[in-house]
Amino acid sequence: MEVVNSVLEKIRSFFLKPLPEFFFPISCILFAYVLIMNSWVTEDAYISFKTVENFLNGFGLRWNTYERVQAYTHPLWLFGLIFLSFWTIPVYYSSLILSWICVGLTACLLVARFGKKEGNLFHGSWIFLILLTSRAFVDFSSSGLENPLSFLLIVLFLGKAFDLEKKADFRDIFLFFFYLSLSYLNRQDTVLLGLPFLLYLYKPLKENKSWGRFIGAAILGLLPVVLWSAFSLVYYGYLFPNTAYAKLNTDLTVSHLWPYGIEYLKNSFRWDIFTSLTISSVILFLPYFLWKKKFLQAALSIGVGLYTLYVCSIGGDFMAGRFFALPFVACIFLFSGFSGAYIPRVSVLFFVALFLLNQNSYLYITKDYTRLRNDGEIQDEKGAYFRSTNLLRSINFKEFPTHGWADVGRNYKKTPKNPDKACSTINVGFYGYFAGENRKIIDSNALTDPLLSKLKSVSNWRVGHFTRNLPLGYLESVTSGQNLIQDPNLKVYYDRLKLLTESEDLFTKERFMEILRENLGGNRNLIQNSGPRTPWVGIPEDFRCGLGVGY
Known part of the structure; x- marks a missing residue:
């Protein structure tokens, strides 16, 4: 019995000891190595990249240059890309640089939080390693999407929210709402992580009875949201991104979507167990x-x-894994505030078991990595696109990414055929970006299309791809610039919509009245989706973009 107790005591003392300081530089180097080696960009990111290019070329914040549509969910991330690309950095590399900056700062803030509590910065080296154990975090630490900036903003927000327990003066309240505003501007649904903290604010406010200062600080902190919303309403005609209408205005109920959400949760447990267990x-x-x-x-x-x-x-x-990377970072923030007992060394054991000794981990990735995995409707997005878009391969190719859809776009731009004729596809990322600013492209998934985003999706939809059938005459209307839509009600609605998205003068009384009517639901009778949901009939052959069969 004494031997057993002695062994248990040694094990306990081992886990209670802080990590050796030499772990810190090793973990930093390993974190940076994995981050860079796993840098990639998904096809969907090129939808935003096209808006960046159009803006820098003087066309405004547009996707198709003939209409104003917010085809991006993340204004703050977009402006970060615009800022870096302004200095003649290709937008592909701008997205990677911005991702590295955001993820690096996120990790450093978490390490500093734990180090401050322990009185030694080097004791936080385990955080670098534990972040790498999450497949979702590594996958979307780049990708060209807004996740890295969301990581940084949630850590900044949570840091300020937890500080309110100590003090809640004007500056602290302002920063609380300011970081929440920035999170909203980067991706609106991320504010769900911060909303419960609004209830906690009642405690310091009750103690200090500073309601006037609170309201002033809150208004000032929320000002970025107010200003952007006003701009969006005037410029685009809507308060919310077109992508939100495309994915939430499908006429599908929670009962339709919930089973797919549960499968998404199950997939995370199957493919990324550490992330799932941490969140749970x-x-x-x-x-x-x-x-x-x-x-x-x-x-x-x-x-x-x-x-x-x-x-x-x-x-x-x-x-x-895309939507579980952010709550995972929030969970690591929580753990970084706990006492150092057990957590650092247990985290290192997780890292060794799930990452270092796992031959399929991203520590051993190469530039030719391909992993075509599907789990029902869910895809290993990184495995599908990594070989075509990773950083290391970009160095070796003049025309990059090396993907067939990008090549089709490049070929069209070099030798355009029927340049005034619109085309339609369900994969607008690579093709839309490389086909050039003059190509009129209709996105059948409605992410970039203001008309289709208001119509119900087809019966054979896929999560994240809520395809719409093209109204008769719509492609001809975009091609000719005249309203040739056959449905009489939809024809009237399209005329009103064009006033919002295509009129040259933003500040006419007629346009402001139409913005008001559209956003208050005055046009719903023209686009009633009362009929049964129908299967996708496909794109007319004469109007396909040429990406291949079915696209």
């Missing part, structure tokens, strides 16, 4: 946090739970 543990800790009256930790637990429920309610996504 924080949600399950909620009763403990409430019992111990740790209300800030409870607010974070509720936020992670709300966000997870939201992801399930919208059907998840077709990109495996």
